[in-house]
Amino acid sequence: MSKTKTFPRDVSQLLKRHQASGGTIHRRSHDLLFEGNPETAIFLDHRKDELVGLFIPSVSKEEAALVRDLLDKAEAPIYYIEDREVARQCTQQIVERQPSVLGVDFETEVLPEFQQPIPIKLNKDGTLAKRQPKDGAAGAAFDPYRSKVRLVQIWAGAGPCYIFDMRSIKWSDIEQLFKWPLAIFNAVFEVKRLIHEAGIFPSGRIFDVMTAHWLTDGQRPSLGDAVKINYNIVIPKTFGASDWSVNALSQEQLEYAALDAVFCYFLWQTQQENFDEFDHQAQAIADDVILATAKMELNGMPINQETHLAQIKEWELDFSLAYQALQEKAPLLVSGKATDLQTHLQSVLTADEQLAWPKTDSGKLVTTRQHLSLNRHFPGLTELLQLRAIQKLLNTFGHKLLDNINPVTGRIHASFWIAGASTGRFSSHSPNLQQMPNGRQKNFRQIFAAPPGKLILSADYSQIELRVVGELISEFIGSDSILRQSFAAGIDAHVATAMRLSGKERPEDVTNEERQRAKPCNFGLLYRMGNKGFFNYLRTNFMPDVSFEEACALRSRFFNGYPDLAHWQDRFSQQSKRDGFTYTAAGRRWRWKWDALPADDLDEDMPFYRDKLIGFDGAYAVNHPVQGSSAEIMMRALTLIDEALKGYEADLVATIHDEVVLIVPDDPQISAVISDIMRHEMTAAFLELFPSAPTVNLVSLELGPYWM
Numbered sequence: 001m002s003k004t005k006t007f008p009r010d011v012s013q014l015l016k017r018h019q020a021s022g023g024t025i026h027r028r029s030h031d032l033l034f035e036g037n038p039e040t041a042i043f044l045d046h047r048k049d050e051l052v053g054l055f056i057p058s059v060s061k062e063e064a065a066l067v068r069d070l071l072d073k074a075e076a077p078i079y080y081i082e083d084r085e086v087a088r089q090c091t092q093q094i095v096e097r098q099p100s101v102l103g104v105d106f107e108t109e110v111l112p113e114f115q116q117p118i119p120i121k122l123n124k125d126g127t128l129a130k131r132q133p134k135d136g137a138a139g140a141a142f143d144p145y146r147s148k149v150r151l152v153q154i155w156a157g158a159g160p161c162y163i164f165d166m167r168s169i170k171w172s173d174i175e176q177l178f179k180w181p182l183a184i185f186n187a188v189f190e191v192k193r194l195i196h197e198a199g200i201f202p203s204g205r206i207f208d209v210m211t212a213h214w215l216t217d218g219q220r221p222s223l224g225d226a227v228k229i230n231y232n233i234v235i236p237k238t239f240g241a242s243d244w245s246v247n248a249l250s251q252e253q254l255e256y257a258a259l260d261a262v263f264c265y266f267l268w269q270t271q272q273e274n275f276d277e278f279d280h281q282a283q284a285i286a287d288d289v290i291l292a293t294a295k296m297e298l299n300g301m302p303i304n305q306e307t308h309l310a311q312i313k314e315w316e317l318d319f320s321l322a323y324q325a326l327q328e329k330a331p332l333l334v335s336g337k338a339t340d341l342q343t344h345l346q347s348v349l350t351a352d353e354q355l356a357w358p359k360t361d362s363g364k365l366v367t368t369r370q371h372l373s374l375n376r377h378f379p380g381l382t383e384l385l386q387l388r389a390i391q392k393l394l395n396t397f398g399h400k401l402l403d404n405i406n407p408v409t410g411r412i413h414a415s416f417w418i419a420g421a422s423t424g425r426f427s428s429h430s431p432n433l434q435q436m437p438n439g440r441q442k443n444f445r446q447i448f449a450a451p452p453g454k455l456i457l458s459a460d461y462s463q464i465e466l467r468v469v470g471e472l473i474s475e476f477i478g479s480d481s482i483l484r485q486s487f488a489a490g491i492d493a494h495v496a497t498a499m500r501l502s503g504k505e506r507p508e509d510v511t512n513e514e515r516q517r518a519k520p521c522n523f524g525l526l527y528r529m530g531n532k533g534f535f536n537y538l539r540t541n542f543m544p545d546v547s548f549e550e551a552c553a554l555r556s557r558f559f560n561g562y563p564d565l566a567h568w569q570d571r572f573s574q575q576s577k578r579d580g581f582t583y584t585a586a587g588r589r590w591r592w593k594w595d596a597l598p599a600d601d602l603d604e605d606m607p608f609y610r611d612k613l614i615g616f617d618g619a620y621a622v623n624h625p626v627q628g629s630s631a632e633i634m635m636r637a638l639t640l641i642d643e644a645l646k647g648y649e650a651d652l653v654a655t656i657h658d659e660v661v662l663i664v665p666d667d668p669q670i671s672a673v674i675s676d677i678m679r680h681e682m683t684a685a686f687l688e689l690f691p692s693a694p695t696v697n698l699v700s701l702e703l704g705p706y707w708m
Helices: 007-021 037-044 048-055 060-073 084-096 135-143 172-178 188-200 213-217 224-229 252-273 276-288 292-299 305-329 331-335 338-346 351-356 369-374 381-398 439-447 464-477 482-488 493-502 512-526 531-541 546-562 563-579 611-612 618-644 668-687
Strands: 024-028 029-033 080-081 104-108 145-155 161-165 182-184 206-208 415-417 427-431 454-461 581-583 589-591 653-657 660-665 699-704
Touching: 007 024, 007 048, 029 037, 029 048, 037 048, 060 252, 080 084, 080 252, 084 161, 084 172, 104 135, 104 188, 104 252, 104 331, 135 145, 145 172, 145 188, 145 252, 161 252, 172 188, 182 188, 182 252, 188 206, 188 292, 206 276, 206 292, 213 224, 213 252, 213 276, 224 252, 276 589, 276 618, 292 415, 292 618, 292 653, 305 331, 305 381, 305 439, 331 338, 369 531, 369 699, 427 454, 454 618, 454 668, 464 482, 464 563, 464 618, 482 493, 482 563, 493 512, 512 531, 512 546, 531 546, 546 563, 563 581, 563 618, 581 618, 589 618, 618 653, 618 660, 618 668, 660 668, 668 699
Parallel strands: 080 161, 104 182, 182 206
Antiparallel strands: 024 029, 104 145, 145 161, 415 427, 454 660, 454 699, 581 589, 653 660
16 A cells, blocks of 8 residues: 555544444455444545545556656566467567576466455554555465466566466466576565466576575565665555456556566676675575475465364463462562553662662663563562463464464465575564474474374474584684584583583583583573673573572683684684674675664764674674574575475475474385485585584484474
8 A cells, every 4th residue: 555645634533433433444456345333434435435545556647657667768568468379479489589587576366265355454543554464365365375376477688578467378378488597576475376376396597586685785675675775766566455356457557567577687687796606605595495495385384273272271271370470479560561560670679779770761670571580589570471471472372373374274374584584594474483382382382283194204403503613613723623523423512511511521421400501501602692691691591590600600611611612703703803794604694884883873982882883793793604504504405305305295394493394194114214315315405515514413303293
């Protein structure tokens, strides 16, 4: 919807009254539906023509002229095709030109059986909300199981931009086009359509110009933002939410659709000109995993709703008990109001404690979760944190999780952003499977149950980040790091650290308590955590009663045991500061200038002033190579696994950090073969980046009826 349209005051007041009285507004194609309060609905209906202009996606004459002008400057006239024979002829013409790459974009329409009015969200003042719903009916156009491709736009960098209307054209008419290199923005979206709807698996190189933007600008923008960043052109995007299911598409819709394909080509061209060999190498790894990711999203994660509802009831009982405990300990806090928490803290803290307690800019006591966790010994704070933790589980993974179940497949089809994080790690949303409760809530994953006759196979890289840092150190110093030596000997990294902390020489002499004590050292100090940060980390997550002196002593013993790690962290960090970037094993770089702050926004007396001027972050300097190299290993693993499992009855359904999840047949022989393939390909991916690395106990596998 347009961000530039303004609402007359009387219209906003009327919409505000309608909403306040429980009324709703939906759009259906080019019409509006007013439901709820009959009185306000009647008045709104009288002004429907005016409201349609405010609510229904459209472009102004100036915006339409801009799109047409951009197409003219690109010398890309649109050629709209509805005839199958013409489609085949045009496809042949494109192929005969031997294009370097094809700019590609799709527009989708909701299948007739799933078409329904889309809710319009308003602000409290009766104006149009900036963020409109993207789930439910509004999200159907993004779901390959509830929608289909209406238009396929193709531009070869010169000549017409071809627009194929897939209502009358068959995929077989244009199938040859997908054997060529393709430049696509958010390529997984289009590739899912090709696989699911057309049965086409692109065989040429796919360039995802969205993920490539990380390498040139340190961000993953929308297509409109990418065009603004690269060419200082603001393109209208209001037609993105228009109704592509209308029988007769407007000229403006067709031109808008064509422009997306044209800019995909231009962004690819710009990136190819700006990339060096390291950028090409890093982006190739991300692009190669597109097919596997598309299949993973299409397959989806199975979920047992009965088990999930039972889990919700258990959490609700836990919440009731936690609420009662808080009410008994600190009744003022059950309101959940920030002002009541401030009042409570003032009542339980002494004058000296209040003076020492951190303050906000406005002078109020800081109430962040971490600071409350560090001070949970004060009355009521333990109970408050427990209540909040359960509330978060209910809000995030309770009934809300069920909203993500696809009505067609009965599964959860999360989206996995390739290189969604700045390091290159996958990120996940709708829902975020990477944040599913684990640890103390480990049984939660029982809700993800394999269908009848199937099992869930989980393959996990064991202690991959510690292995990666061991390899990075070895390459940096030119000899085997202490961590590499431990892994080569088959010693668990936490046991190895416990040996160095305790002075014990044999792994079998290390107690479980000593191993547990080593864990926070490996997790916290791997990324250059200082004394204060490590002290707070221990208190919050592992050792609430530890003293600052004890934390400092533990940190000192750790680095005394791993002097090469301390050396690498310091030297590599300083080198990356001089170079202007930090980098992964495959060359994915993070340039400090992307985070640089202007001098006018900084105080010269503030800590790390000069670092902030150039954007340098010492902790991220060592975090990026470890996290990013681990991400590259996982991307290569998924690519190799997808290729190796062709012909096997095995479906990729998720990747969570360093774990790959599949659904396999409940057959011991078949699952054993698939397990061997998983172990082999994951090991091969690791060795691609670190050829000299030890691989003893590298991959651990679990097989069962649930994802556990």
